[in-house]
Amino acid sequence: MGNRGMEELIPLVNRLQDTLSSVGESASLHLPQIAVVGGQSAGKSSVLENFVGRDFLPRGSGIVTRRPLILQLLNGNTEYGEFLHCKGKKFTDFDEIRKEIETETRRLTGSNKAISPIPINLRIYSPNVLNLTLVDLPGITKVPVGDQPADIEYQVRDMIMQYICKENCLILAVTPANTDLANSDALKLAKDVDPQGLRTIGVITKLDLMDAGTDAREILENRLLPLRRGYIGVVNRSQKDIDGKKDIQEALEAEKKFFLSHLAYKHMAQTMGTPYLQRILNQQLTNHIRDTLPAFRSHLQSQLLALNKEAEEYGQFNPDDPTRRTKTLLKLVQRLAVDFEKLIEGSGDRVDTVNLSGGARINRIFHERFPYELVKIESDERKLRREINYAIRNIHGVRTGLFTPDMAFEAIVKKEISRLQGPCTKFIDLVTQELITTVHQCINKLSSFPKLRDETERIVTSEIREHESKCREQVLLLIDIQLAYINTKHEDFIGFTNVQQAYSQSNKKTVPGIAGNQGVAPPSSLIVIRKGWLTISNIGIMKGGAREYWFILSAESLSWFKDDEEKEKKYMLPLDNLKLRDVEKGFMSSKFVFAIFNTELRNVYKDYKCLELACNSQEELDSWKASLLRAGVYPERVAVDGQGNGTPENFTDPQLERQVETIRNLVDSYMSIIYKTIRDLMPKTIMHLMINSVKEFISSELLAQLYALGECSVLMDESPEQQQHRVEVLSKHAALKEALAVIGEISTSTCTTPLPPPVDSSWIQPSSLNPPKHSGRPVIRGHAPPAPRVPHTGHNASPAGFQRLAVQHSRAPTSVPRRHPPAIPKVK
The missing domain is CATH 3.40.50.300 (P-loop containing nucleotide triphosphate hydrolases)
Incomplete structure (x- = not known):
């Protein structure tokens, strides 16, 4: 069979036709x-x-x-x-x-x-x-x-x-x-x-x-x-x-x-x-x-390679064999555990270049969303100073206090610490949602077995919710621990002695209340914090309309260029006295927008009071907000004003005013320590109590809980669609293998019949100087129209087929055909 002549090609292709009829x-x-x-x-x-x-x-x-x-x-x-x-x-x-x-x-x-x-x-x-x-x-x-x-x-x-x-x-x-x-x-x-x-x-x-x-x-x-x-x-x-x-x-x-x-x-x-x-x-x-x-062999081989892995898995599964069912269940749970761990921990194989995976999204929550949520805690400076004022007065009662009462400091600090419960709870909710989404992404691969998929989803989701509850209790316990004892001997606490000196050395941009309050250290002015494309969306149509620019954010300024080559700078905006606020997304807009404005009501850019910047996704918006936070541009009504005292309470007692200012600065210093601690402990707590626990549960306990249901055979029942798909894949795989085996029997190196020459088309291209070469015996062909006389090196044609053509070659060429045919490649 391996040295078969070409005369049997058509019967072999007919076998291919029958073989591939089951493929589709x-x-x-x-x-x-x-x-x-x-x-x-x-x-x-x-x-x-x-x-x-x-x-x-x-x-x-x-x-x-x-x-x-x-x-x-x-x-x-x-x-x-x-x-x-x-x-x-x-x-x-x-x-x-x-x-x-x-x-x-x-x-x-x-x-x-x-x-x-x-x-x-x-x-x-x-x-x-x-x-x-x-x-x-x-x-x-x-x-x-x-x-x-x-x-x-x-x-x-x-x-x-x-x-x-x-x-x-x-x-x-x-x-x-x-x-x-x-x-x-x-x-x-x-x-x-x-x-x-x-x-x-x-x-x-x-x-x-x-x-x-x-x-x-x-x-x-x-x-x-x-x-x-x-x-x-x-x-x-x-x-x-x-x-x-x-x-x-x-x-x-x-x-x-x-x-x-x-x-x-x-x-x-x-x-x-x-x-x-x-x-x-x-x-x-x-x-x-x-x-x-x-080429057809290559096409079949590529199809076979694409089906090999799936066909191998289906070939090992026998729906009527309990042993095979159990083995398949074990492999599916093991694969689920591996897939979940890869999505959480990251993996170098099959990297998704389109969407962020579960672990990357959780990392973004850790280091971008959560710090920003802390900053967004609204701190009304006027209200805070009033609370300090009332606390001092209530502690002194009818007496006139000569010294600043530390009890007022402790009362205000505890109230500020209690306000952390909201962002921390939201932080847990965000991570929980990402965990559930990641688990669903992995469990969807069990869609071949609907009951197994449903039970696995129920068990794992219940486990996540259980760990979420434990994590929430632990986080609230951390906040209660901070409330239980105010450590004024902390090495980072400014202390009463240095509070006035620290306040006098503060500037408009990085007062201790700002830099310390959120636990964000000001970066060096030479560091480029972020680069990327943003659209300035609030420029009127008469002035050019919304345009996309290449933005560069440093610790001192926000600059934008015509493109990412950074050659043509359009503007450089200093960050002094800038704040940012959210802008509601338009009804017909697909962009996510935030605005930058000046606290002193000055124009930010040309004659615009604010600059509205648009991103393409919520992830990009959160990332830009976190970067602006690093540069010292805080959300509206979070940072204090240039003097650090907002719109102060009208004081009639200079001594009381001094006491309020002292406690205000002490609160900022101590809350800086709390923010740093919470920012450090929250990701660690969630990682330990939720993410690692769920990962361990899937890899070691999920299979046992599925067995405990006592319905293993029912869990491995295929859906009708999956049964049909499995049969089709196995049939297609077998047909492709048989087709390649049929093609393997053909040897194209041996020809028992001479190949017919191509149709003479030299007359179509009169400018061609290379006449077609004839191989093998001459074959009688249909006549072509007359062509210019050219040298011919092939064998002599039989008179029966070419007498008329030879006579025409000896005469001058006739008129050009009515329609020029398309160009024909030269025939070797």
């Missing part, structure tokens, strides 16, 4: 084949019946062929037919074959002349045929008839294009001679997908029905609308002959006499007729298979 239409369309294309009543069916020598195709008016018919002709000693959907049944009566085609067509399309792209596979063995594979397609129609769909024209066109657009498909364009060739639907479709005419073979039918005094000589000599592979004329039986049951062998004899006796065709009678067409198709299909088989 998409794969079988890549097989080398010949598609028969033509209008209604163009004579397609008659040509195919002439090949077989029998009447076996449905006939009638309108669309008769309503499903593609894959016709495999195989030379054999006996004559019978086989359908792929009736395996093992031989049809020796060809009338029965016609009835079976009609029955199978109606089974899918009904009786309303509708069409279906699902093919019918018919194999015919006969001593009268050459090995050939053709696809008979529905005739091209224009107007729906009866109860046909209104878009029947487009349905037929789409079905035809599915076949002929493949490079592996030769196109047999059938056109009746009694119509204008320029209006041929078949040639037009072929021209759309094969503009060079490399894959198209023209067949001209009904030559005997042309008007008196007219002929198709110019067409058959390939001079009117030239094709690389030329045209072949045939004469089929008329409707009267068919109704009169005229024998096809008699019709073939009549066809031969017609060409020999017709004045316009007798010089080319040897290259016309159904027998010659069948030989040419056999020869050209064989060569085409040889040329396209390597």
Whole structure:
């Protein structure tokens, strides 16, 4: 088998056709084949019946062929037919074959002349045929008839294009001679997908029905609308002959006499007729298979590689074997644990470059969202000072206090610490939601087993909620611990002695209340904190409208450039006295917007009081806010004003005013310590009590809880969709392996028959200096129009085929054809 000659290529491709029929239409369309294309009543069916020598195709008016018919002709000693959907049944009566085609067509399309792209596979063995594979397609129609769909024209066109657009498909364009060739639907479709005419073979039918005094000589000599592979004329039986049951062998004899006796065709009678067409198709299909088989092998191998892993998994699962079910359950839970850990901890394999994974999103919550939520705690400076004032007065009572009471400091600090419960609780909620989303992403891979997926989701979600509750209790306990004891001996606490000195040395931008209150150290002014694209969205249309710029944020300024090359700077905005606030998203806008404004009511940019900057996503917005926070630009009503005292209470007692200022600065210093502690402990607490615990539960306890349900066999029941998908994958995998095995039996290195030379197209490019070279024996071909005389180095052609052409070569060239054909590549 490994040294098989090329003459057996077509039978082997027929085996591929049968093998891949279980794969689906998409794969079988890549097989080398010949598609028969033509209008209604163009004579397609008659040509195919002439090949077989029998009447076996449905006939009638309108669309008769309503499903593609894959016709495999195989030379054999006996004559019978086989359908792929009736395996093992031989049809020796060809009338029965016609009835079976009609029955199978109606089974899918009904009786309303509708069409279906699902093919019918018919194999015919006969001593009268050459090995050939053709696809008979529905005739091209224009107007729906009866109860046909209104878009029947487009349905037929789409079905035809599915076949002929493949490079592996030769196109047999059938056109009746009694119509204008320029209006041929078949040639037009072929021209759309094969503009060079490399894959198209023209067949001209009904030559005997042309008007008196007219002929198709110019067409058959390939001079009117030239094709690389030329045209072949045939004469089929008329409707009267068919109704009169005229024998096809008699019709073939009549066809031969017609060409020999017709004045316009007798010089080319040897290259016309159904027998010659069948030989040419056999020869050209064989060569085409040889040329396209390597690419087809690569196509099958790529499909097989894509299915290997999935098919291996399905092959190990036997729904009727309890042991296999248990083993599959164990593997699925183990894979779930590995996938969850990779999404949380990060992994270098199969990196998602489109979306952030669970671990990356949680990291963003840790280091961007949570610090920003702390900053967003509204601290009304006027209200805070009033509270300090009242606390001092209430502690002194009727007496006039000489010293600043530390009890007022402790009362205010405890109140500020209690306010941390809101951001901390929101922090836990955000992480919990990301954990549940990540678990769902992993559990969705269990969709093949709906009950297993549902139970796993219920168990893991319950576990997350349980750990969330424990984590929430622990976080509230941390806040209670901070409330239990105010440590004024902390090494970072400014203390009463240094409070006045620290306050006097503060500046407008980085007063201790700001830098310390949020636990954010001011970065160096030389450090670039962030770069990225932002859109300035509040510029009017008259001034250019919204524009996107490249922004650079440093510790001292916010600059923007025309593009990311950073050559053309548009503006540099100092960060002094700047704050930011959220801007509500517009109804029709897809952008996420925040605004920057000046606390002293100065213009921020040109004549604009604020600068509205837009991002493409919420993640990008949160990241920019966190970066501005690092640069010292805080949300509205968080940072104190330039003097650090907002709109102060009207004091009449200078001593009381001094005491309020002292406690205010002590509160800022101590809360700086609290913020730093909370920012450090919160991610650690959540990581320990939630994330690591859930990860450990999935890897070590989930399987035990699934077993504890006592329904392991029920858990592993497949959904009907999954059962069908598994069967399809395994069938497709087996078919692809068998197809590659079939191709492996073919050796393209040995040829027992010489390859036919390509159609002579040198006349199409008169400027070409390289004549086509002939390999092997000369083969009789259709005449091409005259061409300039050029040297010829090939073998001498036989007089029967080229006498007329040789005489024409000795004369001057004739006029140029009416339509220039497309450029043809040189043939080696």
